[in-house]
Amino acid sequence: MSWLFGINKGPKGEGAGPPPPLPPAQPGAEGGGDRGLGERPAPKDKWSNFDPTGLERAAKAARELEHSRYAKDALNLAQMQEQTLQLEQQSKLKEYEAAVEQLKSEQIRAQAEERRKTLSEETRQHQARAQYQDKLARQRYEDQLKQQQLLNEENLRKQEESVQKQEAMRRATVEREMELRHKNEMLRVEAEARARAKAERENADIIREQIRLKAAEHRQTVLESIRTAGTLFGEGFRAFVTDWDKVTATVAGLTLLAVGVYSAKNATLVAGRFIEARLGKPSLVRETSRITVLEALRHPIQVSRRLLSRPQDALEGVVLSPSLEARVRDIAIATRNTKKNRSLYRNILMYGPPGTGKTLFAKKLALHSGMDYAIMTGGDVAPMGREGVTAMHKLFDWANTSRRGLLLFVDEADAFLRKRATVSVTKPLATMGRATEKISEDLRATLNAFLYRTGQHSNKFMLVLASNQPEQFDWAINDRINEMVNFDLPGQEERERLVRMYFDEYVLKPATEGKQRLKLAQFDYGRKCSEVARLTEGMSGREIAQLAVSWQATAYASEDGVLTEAMMDTRVQDAVQQHQQKMCWLKAEGPGRGDEPFPS
Template sequence: MSWLFGWRRGQSAPPPDSSETPSNPQPDGGSGGNGDDTPKDKWSNFDPTGLERAARAARELDKSQHAKEALDLARLQEQTLQMEHQGKLKEYEAAIEQLKGEQIRSQGEERRKTLSEETKQHQARAQYQDKLARQRYEDQLRQQQVLNEENLRKQEESVHKQEAMRKATIEHEMELRHKNEMLRVEAESSARARVERENADIIREQIRLKAAEHRQTVLESIRTAGAVFGEGFRAFVSDWDKVTVTAAGLTLLAVGVYSARNATAVAGRYIEARLGKPSLVRETSRITVGEGIKHPIKVTKRVISKPQDALEGVVLSPPLEERVRDIAIATRNTRKNRGLYRNILMYGPPGTGKTLFAKKLASHSGMDYAIMTGGDVAPMGRDGVTAMHKVFDWANTSRRGVLLFVDEADAFLRKRSTEKISEDLRATLNAFLYRTGEQSNKFMLVLASNQPEQFDWAINDRIDEIVNFALPGPDERDRLVRLYFDRYVLGPATGGRQRLKLAKFDYGEKCSEIARTVEGMSGREISKLGVAWQNLLP
């Protein structure tokens, strides 16, 4: 509404009306007439010209017929300006809000960066503290180790000192005891010598009396014995029939005693060699008189039984099975042809089937087997040589032939050069080497060991075949598990009077799973596992 007061925006103020003169003219001397420029009050320099023009313009506007439209237009202009100002204010507010959002985002980003840096700092600090803790712990361990070594050294020194003091004390006590003993012996000797010197006449008189009495007694005994013997001898010599009968009786008595002694010894050796069992033999299939009396049915079945397959019930790897089958065939042919048997060494971990194959080999070949263990030889001491000769004498009397299986043979067939072997065991080893120096058609030697490298070199010279019995592989374990599962679980559960109801599952798959689980176990351990399954049956 600036045009209401007589001017528009962009124009200078209208000039003052010349007809109008300013009211209240000021004298030349200044306001107030006191000669200075300061007005008397705040309205003294006010120019009312503009108000007058505005009043005139308002009167003219009131008189104009477009006054209302001009006011409306002015009002609309003012509203438009206000709306523009409000729009700009809202734009300013939106810009401010956006700036605030940007500021908040930047603050959040800064806060995240700060948190990340703080996290890194905390991690670094934690790692550094952990490193320091480990270093402190290592230092403590080193210090503790040093302290322990120092304490151990001090304890050892203390023990050494105590031992030295104890030895010195013992030596001192022994020296004192020796001195006291010497003093006592000297005192006793001196006292005895003094007593003997003082009682020498009495002792000599006693000795003289005892000697005279003993001489008199002996002479009387001789006279009496001579008289009796002389009378008897004269009577005996004078009767010739008595002399003849006496001489014949003495001769017959001597002959009878000598014959009975020799006959008893020969009969004892014969019975021991043929009917008895040597003390070193733990188990044998050879029939003895005592076994025949105790178990007649068992002995009869064994006599009428037919030879079995050498690998029946024995699970081995295919290469090993082929090799031992060749050995079984060769042994059976040797038995038929009465040839010389070949000696075998079987080595490997325990429970891999060495003893079982030896029994099957003897049964397949038609021989008797005898099992002895090397651990029984050393405790016999001096009797080991005699016991070893008895074993081979007993084996040589068999008509079928004996497979002599020596388990844990390295216990007494070890190297003679070592210092650990005793003289008795060395003599027993020499006896064994003497009896096995040549191949025999009476017995076959089969040695079993877990450590064949400990054998004496002379034993290796007597071995013809070396067979390695290793732990069963995957296929062998599967066969063993199926064999023992059928023997100890399925057989007892389905056979006999009391049958058991088994759960329905894939037995083959279960056996294969068990075979994979028992990797590294021997055949004996798998057999014990089968026995444990049988114990679980109700």
């Protein structure tokens, strides 16, 4: 029955094929069931080879089935089979679409992976190209330095030869002129001497007579002057003594003159003290950028340049670790904004090994913030004795008169800001670790004056303390600190930056400019700086600067003024040995000084 309803199962019964094509219907064929087969119209040309036998059998079977009682069941069965086939086709279509979507996602993933690989390869190629270009730039820079150095040496040699030739010609000319001038001078002197001797011999009697007449006339004039002066003085004194009004007026005038001199002297002293307290530099201040009246009168050009200078970067010329650099930069920005807003300044403690850039950063901080700085040393306070309290008050009075704001930097602050407690005599020092030294009464009074003047924050001055031993500070000093910054020894990266900076400042720049007796041998400067940075572990920035100065001095001490790589290695070895000896001395001072000299 399946062929009757157009169902064509495959060989395995999995699906149905399309029904066989029917011939096109003719007009008036709707009632084909009532018409006979013999009444069909003749087919067209393209159906001339069509066999209608199968259709006739199908029509006959359809008429039989129409009259059969199973017609409805067969039709339902055929519909169910058709629906089943359609559902199977739809499920296969969904599977095909899912497979297509999965294939697309796989293709997108593959494309993304290829793109990532391409980007990674391009990044690697860019990095390699950048490294190669940097290497070429460094090589070009080194070649330019070498060529410039050779050109400077050649120019210097030519200039020296030219100067030597000119000097030799000038010396010969001067010697010849001096010789001729000497001969002419000797002939002139000899002729004048002969003429003078001849004239004196001829006029000897006349000259002696003139001398006698002048002496007699001078003697008579002096005697008459003495007689006249004595007569006038005697008559004047007699008239002054006999007139009591003149005597009284004279005594009163002398008295008023003495009073005026005494008053002027005391007024001058008071004015001088006022000017010293307000405008002059206090005795405790060793260095300051604040402009005084005396300095403005002595150096007006330098003072005007300082007034017109722009604020500098707080970290210009200062090499620190990245974390410490970020922290001190925040402090510089906060201080600058505090100065702009006229707010209260914060007090800062900078501690760490010597030579790590504390003083240099304090100066840069003041210049960056548009403030003046004043530097004092704690060791200058103790020798002042009783005058320390007065000097301390003068210092803070002077600081409060600053219009731009003053950064007061106290170097070696632990020298006079140490603990006020006294060590017991009966208790051995060996059991106390670091014992607190007894301070004098004068130093204690000076410390109390310092604590009194720094009890509250000020918008006039900012206190910055620097110490190598902050654990010795009095507790009241620690209570006045708002920010504590540890300046530790530089790491290898910072040491390399320091070595390159000081090598360029003290060696490379003087050698390339040609103004000094200093030359450089041919070697890899960058590699040598990296090697020196690796060998100078544990050294401070000041020690590295001293090492660069020793390179310059070694070149000056050589015969030809050329600094070689061997000379640099020798000075580096000496510097390392000296640093090790210092560390041995530091360890020998006591427990806790060598292993951990500075708290972190």
